Amino acid sequence: VMHGHVTSGASTITQQLIKISQRRPRTLFTKFVETATALRLEQLWSKEQILCAYLNRVDFGNLNIGLASAADYYFGKPVADLSEAEAAFLAGIPRNPRKLNPHSAFDAAQKRQRVVLHRMAANGTLAADRLEIAMAEPLRLRAPRRLFRAPHFTDTVLQQNVEMRDGAEVRTTLDLRLNEQLERLLRERLAQLRDHNVRNGAAVVIDNASGDVLALVGSEDYFAAGSGQVNGAWAKRSAGSTLKPFTYLLALERGATPATIVADVRTSFPSADGFYRPENYNRRCYGPVSYRTALASSLNIPAVKVLLAGGGPAALHERLRTVGLTTLDRAPEIYGLGLTLGNCEGRLLELTNAYASLARLGEWRPWRVLAKAPSAARSYSRRELVxxxxxxxxxxxxxTLAFGINSALRFDYRVACKTGTSTDFRDNWTIGFTPEFSVGVWVGNFDGSPMREISGVTGAGPILHDIFDHLHATRGTSWYRTPPQIVEENVHPLTGKLLAANDLRGVREKFVANQVSPAESEEDYDADGRVQLDAEYGDWLSSAENSLRDRAVLADAHSKLRITSPLAGADYLVDPDVSTSSRILLTARGGKKLLWSSESLRCEAQDGRQYARATNGEHLITVTDVETGRRADVRISVRSL
Structure with missing residues (x-):
C-alpha cells in the first residue's frame, strides 16, 4: 500500500522451500500459511535437511529442476565434481532463471556468480587465494540442447485427463533410468537395421504385479523432423502373429492339450467371400505338429485350425477385448479366421498389457502411468491352462522348427515370448514376459513403407532380448512354480497319444491332470508300425515337404471316418439374396454308406449331393457309416447378413 504497487520482500530458504513445494494463490493469507509452515518445518528438520530439499526442488532454468540436473545440463558433470566457480555460477541462477539464463544472458549470470563468490569470501567459506582462482576460472558451458526426458511417456500421462491443479504434484510410474536405457538400446539396434529400410521403433516395460508402465519409448528420436513425435507405443499397427497365444488358450479351455496334433498342411477354409488359404511364414508345411510346436514356431495354418477348435473368430474377438484391446472396432465375422493371424490393428502398449495378463496366469488389470490410478484385477481363465x-x-x-536353435528368442533364463510380422514386412513385433515384467517391442516405419526382409525375430527380437538381459541383470527375473494340477507324461510326437513311460519313441509333455491325452491304440499304426495319418495329409505325404518318410503312411480310406465339409468351427454367412448361400455342402471320407443328421438343421439330397439347409444358430452335424457304425460330427455356426 505504501509503495502503490506489488512488492516482494526477502524470504528465508525455508519459506522458499515451502513456496515451491506447494503452489498457492499469492495472497496475504497464503503468506501467513507459508510463514507458519516454515516455522513448523524448522522445528522438525535440520538446516542441512532443509537446504538439501531446497536444492533438489529449485528451478535452475531450461527445464532443470534441482542442482543435480543443472550441473549435468550446464557443465556435464555431477555436483561433486563442480569447481567453486561453477558451483557459485549455478547458485546465482535461481534468483531469476529467465533473466540469468546462461545461454541467453551469460554476462548477467556471470555477474551474479561474482556476487556469490564475494559473499562466500565475506562469510569465511572461501579463502582469498581460492577466491582469486575462482574469479579467474573460465566457464565452459555445454552447448544448449533440448532437454525433455521420457517425452512419449510424458505425452501419455497428459492424455490421461488427470486433473492438474496449479503446482499440484502428480506421481507417475516412470523409472527414468530404465526409460533412458530403453532409449539407448532402441537407438543402437535401429542403427544396425538402417540398410533394411528400418527407421523407427518403440518399446514398453510393464511391472506385472501392479500394471505400472515403468518405461515407454515411442520413437527413436522425439525431436526428429516429420514423425519423431508419433508415439509408436500407442499407434495402431497390424498385429501380426502376436494374438496366437490367446487363440491356443481358447482351445485349451475347450479340452485340447499342448500335445494335441494339428495338420500343418495346405488347407482351404470356407469364408463369406469364398475360400481363405493361409500360408506359413516360410511357405513350408510340416505335417502333423503338436500345439506346443505350432505355437512356439508361430505356424499360421495350424493357428487357423486351432481357432476353429477354440470357438472361432467370435470367441477370439471377445477374449481380445477382455484383455484390453480397444482397436477391434469391427464385428468378428468381418475379421474372420484371419483374426488369429493379426488381420486387425493393435497398439503396442495394449498388446504388452494383454501379455501381462498371461504373465499373471489369466488375471487382467489395466495398465497405468499414474501411481494412484485404479488397478483392479479380474480373472478370465484357469491358472493352470495359462x-x-x-x-x-x-x-x-x-x-527351433521355425526359428533355429540360436535365435534372438533364446535366453539363458526362462522368458515366454512371441513374434509377429505383418504383410509385406510393414510391422514386426516381439512381446514377452517373466513373472515380474512384460516387455513389448515394435519395429517398422511410421509411413507404412515396408522393411526389407526383417521379421519379428530379427528386427524387434534382439531389442527385446537386450531389454530382458538388462532387467535380469539389474533387477532379477524368475520363473513359475509348476502348478499342483500339472502332470508330465510320455507321448508319441506324431499322434500326441500316451505311450508307456519307458517307450523311447516318446517325448515328455505336460498336462492338466484331468485333461490328458488318450493312450495309443492299434488303430494308430499300420501292420509295419507306421503312424496312420488321415486323408487330409494325402498331398503333403506325397510332396517334397514330407520329412517323415517311412515313419507315417496314409490311412486306409475306410479305416477312419472324417467330415471334410463343413470344417469344424466354420462360421457361415447367409445372404437372403443368394439362394445357394443357404445350402451347406456335406462331404466325408472314410465310409461307404453315409447317413447325415442334425437335430437343428434339415439334411437332404439334391443333384446327387448332400446338403444341410442353413438356419441361424449353433449346430451339430453328424455323419454315420451305416455299415460299420462309425460316427463323426462337427459344430458350425450360421448367421444372416
Whole structure:
C-alpha cells in the first residue's frame, strides 16, 4: 500500500522451500500459511535437511529442476565434481532463471556468480587465494540442447485427463533410468537395421504385479523432423502373429492339450467371400505338429485350425477385448479366421498389457502411468491352462522348427515370448514376459513403407532380448512354480497319444491332470508300425515337404471316418439374396454308406449331393457309416447378413 504497487520482500530458504513445494494463490493469507509452515518445518528438520530439499526442488532454468540436473545440463558433470566457480555460477541462477539464463544472458549470470563468490569470501567459506582462482576460472558451458526426458511417456500421462491443479504434484510410474536405457538400446539396434529400410521403433516395460508402465519409448528420436513425435507405443499397427497365444488358450479351455496334433498342411477354409488359404511364414508345411510346436514356431495354418477348435473368430474377438484391446472396432465375422493371424490393428502398449495378463496366469488389470490410478484385477481363465501357454511360449526346443536353435528368442533364463510380422514386412513385433515384467517391442516405419526382409525375430527380437538381459541383470527375473494340477507324461510326437513311460519313441509333455491325452491304440499304426495319418495329409505325404518318410503312411480310406465339409468351427454367412448361400455342402471320407443328421438343421439330397439347409444358430452335424457304425460330427455356426 505504501509503495502503490506489488512488492516482494526477502524470504528465508525455508519459506522458499515451502513456496515451491506447494503452489498457492499469492495472497496475504497464503503468506501467513507459508510463514507458519516454515516455522513448523524448522522445528522438525535440520538446516542441512532443509537446504538439501531446497536444492533438489529449485528451478535452475531450461527445464532443470534441482542442482543435480543443472550441473549435468550446464557443465556435464555431477555436483561433486563442480569447481567453486561453477558451483557459485549455478547458485546465482535461481534468483531469476529467465533473466540469468546462461545461454541467453551469460554476462548477467556471470555477474551474479561474482556476487556469490564475494559473499562466500565475506562469510569465511572461501579463502582469498581460492577466491582469486575462482574469479579467474573460465566457464565452459555445454552447448544448449533440448532437454525433455521420457517425452512419449510424458505425452501419455497428459492424455490421461488427470486433473492438474496449479503446482499440484502428480506421481507417475516412470523409472527414468530404465526409460533412458530403453532409449539407448532402441537407438543402437535401429542403427544396425538402417540398410533394411528400418527407421523407427518403440518399446514398453510393464511391472506385472501392479500394471505400472515403468518405461515407454515411442520413437527413436522425439525431436526428429516429420514423425519423431508419433508415439509408436500407442499407434495402431497390424498385429501380426502376436494374438496366437490367446487363440491356443481358447482351445485349451475347450479340452485340447499342448500335445494335441494339428495338420500343418495346405488347407482351404470356407469364408463369406469364398475360400481363405493361409500360408506359413516360410511357405513350408510340416505335417502333423503338436500345439506346443505350432505355437512356439508361430505356424499360421495350424493357428487357423486351432481357432476353429477354440470357438472361432467370435470367441477370439471377445477374449481380445477382455484383455484390453480397444482397436477391434469391427464385428468378428468381418475379421474372420484371419483374426488369429493379426488381420486387425493393435497398439503396442495394449498388446504388452494383454501379455501381462498371461504373465499373471489369466488375471487382467489395466495398465497405468499414474501411481494412484485404479488397478483392479479380474480373472478370465484357469491358472493352470495359462501356465501351459507360458510353458509353450518359453520352450526354445519347440520353436527351433521355425526359428533355429540360436535365435534372438533364446535366453539363458526362462522368458515366454512371441513374434509377429505383418504383410509385406510393414510391422514386426516381439512381446514377452517373466513373472515380474512384460516387455513389448515394435519395429517398422511410421509411413507404412515396408522393411526389407526383417521379421519379428530379427528386427524387434534382439531389442527385446537386450531389454530382458538388462532387467535380469539389474533387477532379477524368475520363473513359475509348476502348478499342483500339472502332470508330465510320455507321448508319441506324431499322434500326441500316451505311450508307456519307458517307450523311447516318446517325448515328455505336460498336462492338466484331468485333461490328458488318450493312450495309443492299434488303430494308430499300420501292420509295419507306421503312424496312420488321415486323408487330409494325402498331398503333403506325397510332396517334397514330407520329412517323415517311412515313419507315417496314409490311412486306409475306410479305416477312419472324417467330415471334410463343413470344417469344424466354420462360421457361415447367409445372404437372403443368394439362394445357394443357404445350402451347406456335406462331404466325408472314410465310409461307404453315409447317413447325415442334425437335430437343428434339415439334411437332404439334391443333384446327387448332400446338403444341410442353413438356419441361424449353433449346430451339430453328424455323419454315420451305416455299415460299420462309425460316427463323426462337427459344430458350425450360421448367421444372416
Amino acid at each position: 501356465w501351459q501357454i507360458a510353458d509353450m511360449m518359453s520352450d526354445n526346443s519347440a520353436r
